[in-house]
Amino acid sequence: MTHEPNAALGLNASVLRSVRRLTQRRGRDLTGKFLAEGRQAVREALATDDLVEEVIVIDADRHADLLEGVDVPIWQATEHQMRQLSDTVTPQGIIAVCRQLRYDWDALDGARLVVICAQVRDPGNAGTVIRCADAFGADAVILTAGSVEIYNPKTVRSTVGSLFHMPILTGIPLSEAVDRVKAMGMKVLAADGVGAPLDLLAADGGLAGPVAWIMGNEAWGLPDEDAQLADQIVAVPMWGKAESLNLSSAAAVCLYATASAQRRQR
Template sequence: MLISSALNDRVKGWAALLDKKNRDKSGLFLIEGVHLIKEAFQSGAGVRTVVYDDERGLPEELADIEESERGMDAEWNRASRAVMAKCSDTDSPPPVFAVLVKPNTDAEALFRGKGLVVVLDGLRDPGNVGTIIRSADAVGADAVLLGKGSVDLFNPKVVRSTMGSLFHLPIVEGDLTELLPLAGDRGIKRVGTSLQADHSCYGYDWKQPTWLLMGNESNGLSAAVRELMDESVIIPMRGRAESLNVAMATTVLLFEAARQREL
């Protein structure tokens, strides 16, 4: 089907998913680009609709998927450049986008596996959250817990920044003041970072079940979360930089955890 008008009701519905309130209301979200859409299909995500630029044609990388999915749940549509632009928050419209059903990930996913979970407390930058999800995926972490006050997981910029890792591990959105005590009751160590910490991150035993707590870009961990923290560590730095970006710091800590656990 060719959809040419940006005033089409379906197009208005897709474009509305650029706003969080409409994503929350509908239970749907958008992804853009060939790579993300391939990852979504390969991961069994709930792809409802794929829309591609009629002038450019269906990207070659998706042709086999379209053929195999024909008659299945996903609907495939051609659209004008105006439609593609209306449904994107980027300066250059993508060649293809898709509408997906939000995954329903329950909190029990946090307690499965080897006990390495990344907990984000009030992170607001989409790029930071997306990068941390990629790093958690890269080291084989069990899950990511996104606390209240953080940027929406399905914000288009977060989704793009994950580069598909969004589909590879459980990501739970929840209240940290409720979930962190549950972790403590199960013997899981809740570890944060602090410039005043006495212990190096390289001296901490990451082989034990650990939830890594990372705080807001400007203010760090909230007072309520700090009260629930068992231990704090510091990343030693020899240069003159005061601190690392939260996504970089999280990546350093996760790879140290992976080094201890696997090497």
């Protein structure tokens, strides 16, 4: 059945309880579902076949362009109900209940640019790295064991829809991830404050082939034993007075440089 925006159903207590469970990790793990909040995230979720199970809105007419032709239940919520489903101070007024995406190593066949997030624990950082990977044409992101849950609402929101654009593998030990991408013929580079300068590596053609970048934890970076798994340690040169770059900024620079080098090689 197709629900037009003006035919949205009133959100009842039973559905509210069911959806509210997804605000907690236990509920997400038990059901295999998660919440995508905001117009852009919902737009991208709806564009992915058979992913969205239902949509909750405060004002269906306001989102008529997104909801036209949608053949899943659309629930009309009050502001009070929406606040129970959102962890933002000001809810954006639209949430999609989605099935969790599952990928295996086959999804990386032919990959030329991969990001490995090694114990990245901040939801905003993880989401922003995924968004950067999407923006610069990466083929996949791997969140190693010990990283933030990919379906944490803050992580999902920080991806701004990029979560739905590429395979994301989770819960994999770093050593296994490195072994796998090396077996695929990828050079493994570790981003760190001290290493070969990124610009010189790019000029020498060192970024033109298939590359997997390891990005370390926000607080402690890459421990020596993890850095040693890489083929080379690379630093982003800085010519200003800033002491360092944060994780997502460094990821953006490294990914842009690599994607640019690979595109010139084609």
